[in-house]
Amino acid sequence: MKITVIGTGYVGITTATSLGEIGHQIMGVDIDELKIEQLNNGVLPIYEPGVEPVIQNLLKQGKLHFTTSLKEAMEGTEIIFIAVGTPQLSDGRPDLKYVEEVAREIGRHMTEYIVIVDKSTVPVGTAEYVQSIIKEQLKLRGLSVAFDVVSNPEFLQEGKALQNSRKPDRIVLGCSSQVAEDVMLKLYENIDALKHLTSPRNAEMIKYASNSFLATKITFINEMARLCDLLAVDVVEVAKGMGMDKRIGPYFLQAGIGYGGSCFPKDVSALAMMGREVNMEMTILKSIQEINQKQTDWFLERVKECMGALDGKRITLLGLSFKPDTDDIREAPSLKLIQKLLAEGAFITGFDPVASNKIKNIFPNIKIGEDAYSAVKDAEAVVICTEWKEIIDLDWRTIKSLMHGDFIFDGRNALDREMLQLEGFQYWGVGRNLNKIV
Ligand SMILES: NC(=O)c1ccc[n+]([C@@H]2O[C@H](COP(=O)([O-])OP(=O)(O)OC[C@H]3O[C@@H](n4cnc5c(N)ncnc54)[C@H](O)[C@@H]3O)[C@@H](O)[C@H]2O)c1
Incomplete structure (x- = not known):
């Protein structure tokens, strides 16, 4: 399948690499020109064990390309992953401005059915929000193009990102249509993992609940440690x-x-x-x-x-x-x-x-x-x-x-x-x- 991954940070690079490894054709997109240049030269801009040689191999085989042009990347693409950052705002909420920018840009260039996948960690309701942004852009262009927005949260651990993506504990797929569900199952058919099919809102919540539960476990033992000391x-x-x-x-x-x-x-x-x-x-x-x-x-x-x-x-x-x-x-x-x-x-x-x-x-x-x-x-x-x-x-x-x-x-x-x-x-x-x- 032809896939576009927007955002080539820790998550985007790992998504691009692991999907390339199982045979898909990948375009990685970022606004950071230096990152794209490094990646096209087979240089990993982050430290993540094992990823660089896989990227070099995929580049050599022509299965992976990087560009700063989303328009170019979108030509003929079947699936677009949004993997941009969602940093914390001063009031504690995540900043969705990069997700919004990307959604607008997708809406500006989309001409045929595409499944758009939220991989970034985003609050409950964001899949619907991304859908509305894209629709608005299509309306401005006077177009009515069918598309779906799926929530497929990422659970990788930095330092073990590649092994996590090759063999994840589970793949959570929040889809709102049968077509999107079929596309996502085909995408991941060669990855041996439990697949949890659910709604986009449930999938968005699963990501936050999982990370918060792990943080709770760590914090519990930290409080226990203070008592143990006494x-x-x-x-x-x-x-x-x-x-x-x-x-x-x-x-x-x-x-x-x-x-x-x-x-x-x-x-x-x-x-x-x-x-x-x-x-x-x-x-x-x-x-x-x-x-x-x-x-x-x-x-x-x-x-x-x-x-x-x-x-x-x-x-x-x-x-x-x-x-x-x-x-x-x-x-x-x-x-x-x-x-x-x-x-x-x-x-x-x-x-x-x-x-x-x-x-x-x-x-x-x-x-x-x-x-x-x-x-x-x-x-x-x-x-x-x-x-x-x-x-x-x-x-x-x-x-x-x-x-x-x-x-x-x-x-x-x-x-x-x-x-x-x-x-x-x-x-x-x-x-x-x-x-x-x-
Ligand atoms: N890092 C992790 O371990 C991890 C694990 C699971 C989920 N997540 C979530 O995944 C998302 C990405 O995290 P990350 O650590 O990979 O972030 P990151 O900061 O490493 O990478 C984000 C990338 O997006 C790019 N970007 C921003 N706006 C863009 C645009 N308009 N077009 C193209 N590229 C754009 C940035 O230049 C950057 O390279 C976040 O929502 C994060 O919470 C991260």
Whole structure:
């Protein structure tokens, strides 16, 4: 099938790549000329493991092209994916301006039946809204062209995007006509996954409910971690014991310094706003937003309890992206932590396998290590913000010898506590500090 994907960010690139891999002919469109030039040269503008070689292969086979011209991309296309950003507005709702722009542009160029697919995360009712925008444009052109708008939300995890798209847990298809449903089932016929056929409004809600539920699970274990700390209980053991119950499951039960990223904070906020707009206070969502907001403050208080005043202290942060295997730093807890540590007067050095430069652009006054070993030189404390495998696997004896102090604050409970204690570190994890009986 001939497919157009609008927006070549984390979601658009992965959608284009995985659909190209199963034999479809793909046009990727973006307004960012540099991105399009890079992509046409086989260079991935983001860090996402495994995607670049697949793009290079598809380009070579002529199955994938990138352009800044939507009009050109739309020629003969059967399906258009909208995968543009929906960033958070200051009032908490998602900004739909990029989706609206794209819908208008589609309406300006459409001449025959196309299935338009909302892949961006958008509030309930957006499929109908996109439909009305396109209709309006067609009316202005004096045309009456049949089309459908489908909601097909994306559930990929950055860092594992390609494997998620090749083998998703489920594909949610919110279709309002049989024709659109048939087109979407044909599109995905070679992907082995559960297919959940439902209405566009249900599909839109499934995306927000899923992300908010995962954020709730993380926040629950973070609150448990705070209590564990006060009661001399190890939250890692607790989560392990809980996760063995199939009804609970082990995932998203790792206590830490809070969730971040481009999705959870904005999607929880958007769902809370959807409730507010129909006069329903979403009390669980409100609580998890508050708890998550305070998680870095709580963490910082624990650092101060251990180290005393931080003014003039040299602290190294390892892992700065919002999670491992991505260069995405949107809403990364490391950003909040750096800001707060700087306000306390600490001297900060940071290192991340791929996101260091992005952090340096935001905080030009902090030092960035060329590698983890140079970053920890003379540090009085090391803080793990993100559990990259290459950070967990560091030679911690060497790290200790390079440092000027011996504190390690494991913000992701990712390191081997016993080994570090044997190496002479004062180890502090989230919710696993058994000496703190009150
Ligand atoms: N990143 C994720 O892990 C993830 C996962 C699931 C869902 N989502 C959702 O998917 C959507 C996209 O997220 P993302 O992280 O890929 O965003 P992104 O910011 O990485 O990419 C968006 C792209 O859209 C382009 N764009 C904006 N306006 C355009 C226009 N008029 N025409 C063509 N291109 C245009 C931008 O230049 C950018 O390259 C969001 O709604 C997000 O919430 C993201």
